Amino acid sequence: MNENLIIGVDIGGTTIKIAFVLDQGEIVEKWEIPTNKSNKGVSIIPDIAASIKLKMVQYSIKKETVLGIGVGAPGPVNRQTGILYTGVNIGWDEPVALRDELQQLTGLPVVIENDANVAAIGEMWKGAGDGARDVVCVTLGTGVGGGVIVNGDIAHGVKGAAGEIGHITAVPENGYYCNCGKYGCLETVASATGVIRLAMDALKESNAPSTLREVLAVTGQLSSKEIFDAATMGDLVATQVVQKLSFYLGLALANLGGALNPEKIVIGGGVSQSGDTLLNPLREKFKQFAFSTVAESTTIEVATLGNDAGVIGAAWLIKEKH
Template sequence: MRAEYIFGVDIGGTTTKLAVITDEGQIVQKWEIPTNTSNHGVSIIPDIAAAVKLKMTQMELTKEHVIGIGVGAPGPVNMQTGILYTGVNIGWDKPVALRDELSSQTGLPVVIENDANAAALGEMWKGAGGGARDVVCVTLGTGVGGGVIVNGDIAHGIKGAAGEIGHITAVPEGGYQCNCGKKGCLETVASATGVVRLAKEEMERAEGHTALHKIMDEHNAITAKDVFDEAKNGDTAAASAVNRLTFYLGLALANLGSALNPERIVIGGGVSRAGDILLDGINERFREFAFPTVAESTEIKVATLGNDAGVIGAAWLIKYKH
């Protein structure tokens, strides 16, 4: 029997997603395991290896059935050496030989990539990228991730940090402190936490008691979903926050678009579920700020693969980069 299965792995700060995927990109099984970030994340690779070997036993797969393991990891990577430079969110504060260690513990070929890049490849291959060879993917979640695909391949840069869209400076003066050490990063105003931050600013400026104030009174907190829902309902503070978000994001994407002229820009992550109120605002700003030829030729779409994008992109790595 020819090798026809791939293990896709997407390492996150709380859980690690795994999937068994056919070489055509179809998910056969998927599951999650906790990401044990204690003790500098020393258990993460052994836990992944154990999960892969257990699934192979359960599915009665031998190494001859498996092409390899593709891994998306949260941090800059060197695909040539298989090293993840840092993974601060998972406790890896110094370089980790992720590829070689996981391969050694499973006996299978391993290819690694930054997690946002893996998600971008997934959307290009089986999602909203629609097979386009020039794609920019932006993931709006707890933070803001990104991946840049040029002529069908991920742009890495000299130290694996290309595509760090969340760290484009969006607020050059008076911006919020970002986890990366800079101030005013796109991530501080366009992530789920950034949307809430903008909304709280607008609540302070608002005259009178807004719908967001009422939610805050009842629950002692507001969420990004609350902000978008109330913006749709006409709440002035929420609408102002969403308007600022789409300004920052639309401007950043227009500048990226003018540099790269991608066929598609794909917006994913939890914030993308806001739908048209987000997409319409981004489109308006993008058309306003992008070079005219780019504004005409680049299409902005919402991602379609959801949480599966990372594991599917990791599978693409093994199929095409192994």
């Protein structure tokens, strides 16, 4: 394991995924640590550095054999200065000098990028993108992230906020409040929490019998998986929820398709695990709303790398950008 290793780091709201990756993109060892969001996330970077150092000692990995650390972080970043402007889901509400602090603590070169962007790169390089050079990736997890790849590289925009697909306004009036401070963002209806919110509202508005009521009565809460499972089984309320989600997401993706005409739109994150229950209505809505050329030439695929997309994409940053 001691040659041309890259360390990939993917900072999430619940856990931080870390991996040793070979420069061809193959993971040789991966692990997770909890994301400590207390005190505005002050210990997140020291925790990452300590965990990496510990693993390097355990596996007798010399610093000279590590090419660098690539990091995916949840928020808009400036790859040139190495600053993350804000990471609301992990308690970072002020700009953080993520690259410099991690370099200082580990003594290794660091390149940072938005977490959804690195997941997109991972899928382009080793996953469902399958080598396509024009790809839009949408991650439906705790939030909704996105990455836009144009001609083989990430689109950043003037302040690193290109690809913030989760904050496209999907519900222009009477939308739910979003962590970003706006109302009606795609994230509020298409993330795991958004799907649950839609289901809770649907249960209030409908008297139809639903297994979701029974789940709520027993556990007091719902998961997005339970909602999709119920829809797969033909539950009326759950099916309406998935249709509503597909409407919002299909419209947003069709509009992105009109702007970018990617070869593939890759859907990842926990919500994408629901397979055809989501994909079929989503593809239908996309075709309904997309410009005809886009509807014919852009395909919607499910991500194949799962939770590994971020660490693999983060490794690519070191391989290609350092």
